[in-house]
Amino acid sequence: MSKKKYWQSFGQLNATEAYTEDAANEFKEELPFEMDDNGGKTPRRDFLKYLGFSTAAATLAASCDIPVKKAIPFLNKPADIVPGVASYYATTFVLDGDVIPVVAKVRDGRPIKIEGNELGFTKGGTSQRVQASVLSLYDTARVRFPMEKTGEGFKEAPTYEAVDKKIAAALTAAAGKQIVFLTSTINSPTVLTVLDEFKTKYPTAKHITYDAVSYSGIIQANEVSYGKKGIPSYHFDTADVIVSFGADFLGTWLNPVDFAKQYASKRKINEKNPTMSRHFQFESMYSLTGASADERYTHKPSELGAALLALYAKVGGAVTAPAIGDKRLAAGIDAAAKELLAAGGNAVVVSGSNDVNAQIIVNAINDKIAANGKTINYGTMLNYRKGVDAEFEQLVADMNAGAVGAVFIHGANPVYTYRDGKKFADALKKVALSVSFNEREDETTAECKFILPDHHYLESWGDAEAKTGYLSFIQPTIHPLFKTRAFATSLLKWSGSTVADYETYFKAYWISKLGGQIAFDKALQDGVIEPVAPVVAGAAFNAAAVAEASAKLSAAKKGGKHELVIYQKVSIGDGKMANNPWLQEMPDPLTRASWDNYVIVSPETAKEFGYAKQAELDEYEVNPPKRVLKLTAAGKTVELPLIIVPGTNNNTIAVATGYGRSEKIGRAAKGAGQNIYPFVGFNGQTYEYTVADVTVEKTDKMYDVVQMQTHGTYDNRVEVVKETSLAVFKKDPKYFINERLAEIGPYGGVEGLEEKGTLYPVFDKPGIKWGMSLDLNLCNGCGACVVACSAENNVSVVGKTQVGKYHDMHWLRIDRYFSGDMENPDVVFQPMMCQHCDNAPCENVCPVAATNHSSEGLNQMTYNRCIGTRYCANNCPYKVRRFNWHDWNGADSFKDNQNPLVEYGRLNEVTLDMNDDLTRMVLNPDVTVRSRGVIEKCSFCVQRLQEAKLTAKKDSRPMVDSDIKTACQQACPTNAIVFGNANDKESAISKVRTQEGYNRNYYVLEQIHVLPNVNYLAKVRNTDRVVGNHEEGHEAHGEEKHEEKKEAATEPAAH
């Protein structure tokens, strides 16, 4: 192998000096004696002075007195609460229109972890935002009581009753004018009826849905094509061919958890009869979904219409498509069309565009390939997004014209997300009564006259109808932390309803609807009510508008040199949860950057802006400062640093939404990135998230963007990810296992490697041997596991400054590997955590035995024994050990000892936020909060393992798979992670390793004989291209080729 096929960075690809040096150092800096002015040289006398002082101070402060602790029991203990034992309540994560049925883990009255509800349609899957939502409950920036604007600022309103009176008076005064409910998508049946009741009381009232990122294009197109004003449900689980035009359905589009689950069911390899769906992705920037695609093509954003029309023509549409200049793209469209037609209706085409005409063509294509009624289901509509852009535009006009008497805002934040926030803010000033129900003083709320904060979903009663007939229920898991009130309660009060509050209304509504208290209790307990069999139905397609749509698309203006795509980051999305430190710290799957948004450019484009030479690229990769670019379009400018992502269209730049927030949002979001919403366009019908011509200028400024990709690099060790194509795998299912056997065969083979491959003694694992398996075919890199891990294990948030110093603490990272050429590389994601090696290199270098091995195969980390030499981290081949460089959690004796560090700018304010007494309520009491100076790493969620064993012991029965799930495994929407007792022949993990996944099973860096307890299943792509470690033209490899592979595979061991 002359050239490594998989690379994490440009430096690695070209093996530059900077990269080599960087990779050689586990810790990128000298010990941080930063507070010193003498350049780190402390004179001996000073050192002794400090030593003496700190010893004396510590002695005084610690004092030998044992503090008197109190144990205060309940006055009246509720029968079903046992302190120290967690209860689980089914509820539903609702954020704007997003709905995921979940189960909340409540310990001693505090929700501390969210898991997916396996009874729901998402089948236990979660997303990063679902996992992080529990932290938002304890957000210090939440509005804590009703407030009224006095002068410039807000003042606490004495009581809700007082506010109610004022609002009632204002409503009377608003008679004759419009009363507008401006909300994000509401899919709660009860809240919608409450709204209707309000409308009967106030006939001028109307409800306008405004989504931060609009799906108006699809909704309106469906109205034109099918007479259905809404979004149908998609069935990726029955689609053999999937073609997506920029729809990031695994990352951000509609409900990625649901889609990922469906998609994964078609991507799971049955080794005996391997089949997979075939996924074409046409897009302008590299999306998470694009990374999973079998074939990926890039196009300019302005070429979307042409590409769609070309595909429509190829599948038999009667249009003359504009010519496509890009040969690769044209070939891709040809191939996609051929397979779509051959799939016999088991195919689907989706598009992320918000353009009505583009969506009409998508509908036309789906009609031509007979997907309508099969993979596209109009019998079950999706209720995630309902906003129609023109309605909102009309509202802004009405408000400006003074026709609106009152505005009630719930969930929406147009001052921030609208293309002209100032215009909306000004319009809002012309409305006599403006009330916000938002949970924090966001940009729009700040402009309102009253704030009546709504509960967090974990404090609420409620319901949601994600899809037609799919009901999920919300029950409170904690008493409201603050003086908040349910949105619907306010409506009931103001509409003069006889029902006192929403809780009563909600219960009465469902008890009568479900037919009694028992049915209602069951519904709450299950959390969901779903149709037994999904209703699948098509809708009559009306082709009348296709001609006009195609004409308009053909006539679309040509793009300029640089075209802008406004996209949503997988973690932050539209910015609603921007103040969530877990989400901010979670690196973006593709760019691996956290805490900021930036301009994504292709390597080719980067050359224009000062990244042409290798030395410049090295500087780019190793250090956080990145060149700042100035974007100008339609009189608006924004300055953002650039990030280079191979596989981005050369004429495209991309910027994520959700950043550049007001300071009132909270300390985590403060100062992160810039707002790109002002660049959103309006075409008279819908908002456009692409800008056809942007002027991009290079500035002299540099700005730190912190990326985690290069933090853990393997010193020149390749073959960390394994991949091949379905064709090759079908021809030779033994491809991977033979390669492995060639290497380890002489040392005992798969079975005997542990004993025969070493000089060291082999230790018994008499009862349990924990093992984990990760299927690279199912992992789409979404990162739900990363946040779940942080939540479960109290993993610290370090803040941007410290991520920049390579001090991130994530126990589980998802490595991104590119392979192939710079223009159109493939991406493979590999979750990487402690591999719990049975021959662990970290264990033998610890001078104090703080890390050692358990008889169950766990690589144990004992914090209270660790003295912080960091030898273990240096010796870890997988780079998964994390050192506590600072007292992130306030675990040391001194209170407020982080304050000076924040003042000096060494720590970010988010550290203070995470240590607030309120925020600390999210900590898992079963996991030690680590203090400064110790190493930590993945523990396989040992607290869960212990609990699982205890449960089995208490029941006096053998442990089974269902007893134990690690946090990452439970969070994963695609079930890519399997965990269990490998000694048990019946366990899922044993079956994966010895049967189902035997042929694809491999261990990372197996050749160094560290005997990991984590195995991976190699990735298979459904493509004819050469992927993976095969040399060009290697598909039909025979025996002699195998010989070559053997040599290649053993090569790295020589290092």
Added chain:
Amino acid sequence: MSVSSPIFAASKKDILPHHNRFQNVMNQPKLLLRKSFTLFLVFVCLFIANNSFAQDGKALFQTNCASCHAINKKLTGPALAGLEERGPWSDRKKLYAWIKNPSAFAKSDAYAAALMKEYGVAMTPFNLSDAEVDAIVKFVNTPVPGGDGKKTEGTGDQPAEDNSLLFGILALVLAVVALILLQINSNLKKLTDEKDGVVRGEPVAFWKNKAYIATGIILLFLTGGYLVAQSMIGLGRQTNYQPEQPIFYSHKVHAGINQVNCLYCHGSAMEGKHANIPSVNVCMNCHMAINEYKGEKLFHPDGSEVNGTAEIQKLYKYAGWDPTANKYTAEGKPIEWVKIHSLPDHVYFNHSQHTKAGGVQCQTCHGEIQKMDEVYQFSNLSMGWCINCHRETSVKFKDNGFYSMYEKFHNDIKNGKMDSVTVEKIGGTECQKCHY
């Protein structure tokens, strides 16, 4: 922290004046050095032996014997004080045999058989070494000041001091004898030298004698080090901690005399991590009816009498209960008990693991709670104490279905290679069983 060994305090004071008597006769540095080193070794050995025995005896007694035996009272088994004066126990070998396998020994010994009949149960076999049994016997024969079970507040482990004092005096006497002998030897040598006409310089003053100074420094260093280490180990431990509680709640009255089951109030000990202090409504279940105390007199640790009825009134105040009207009239508030048993944050301890899965009795760790008025901390809750129990205690290997997966051990038991599986064998002494 008052962790100190009285013997050192005593010996330091006593040794110094004695030295003055021999100050002008020390003139043979080499010989002296050797001898003083020997002397020092004797000291050290004595101290170590003496202290470790006293320590071990107590610890061993508490871990192994205390759940069934007290020193001066009959419990499940007989009181152990003065056991050597009874039956065959003056013969240590018989005692060893009995402890290692009681039922086998009882077959050959009438006294032991009678004991078993009298108490109705066979004693549990203990795999204790002879030395450990000796240490226990020594401990039970040492009178405890203040009597058994009546402890006052203390913050550290205190070694049995009388025993140490004895050894201290012995060591001192030996030291004095050794010094006198050294001096005599030196004087005699001087005399012979004078006789032979060898001229010697004037003897070096005692306080200038380098050998003495060195010995002194080494001794100080070792003693100091030992004391510092001991007090460090004791940091955070609070055996015998018996704080004053907001209500004088007597476990003796409830669990002992009235035989209320521990789990009636501490039921969650079988369910979860915490045993939990019962909420006020649990107290009121009984105390709605029981509104005065008529049992035997209760005393505070300082000897003053407790008015039991007044203590029940305190409970009513917390509960908001009006005993005359027989109903709740005021808003209650929870009782702020003082926590006695505290583990550091980095330790995970689960009660149900021990009670439900392990079948361990409450008394094993908490002592004879049914005999305590206000509760004190019986065990030191140190890691050594935990580990020791995990090494010695067998799990319910055959009875609990969970252990079916340990095929190897089941085979070993079948083949007679082992008779029981200790907690340690299934990984119970590994770090991440308690620290995570």
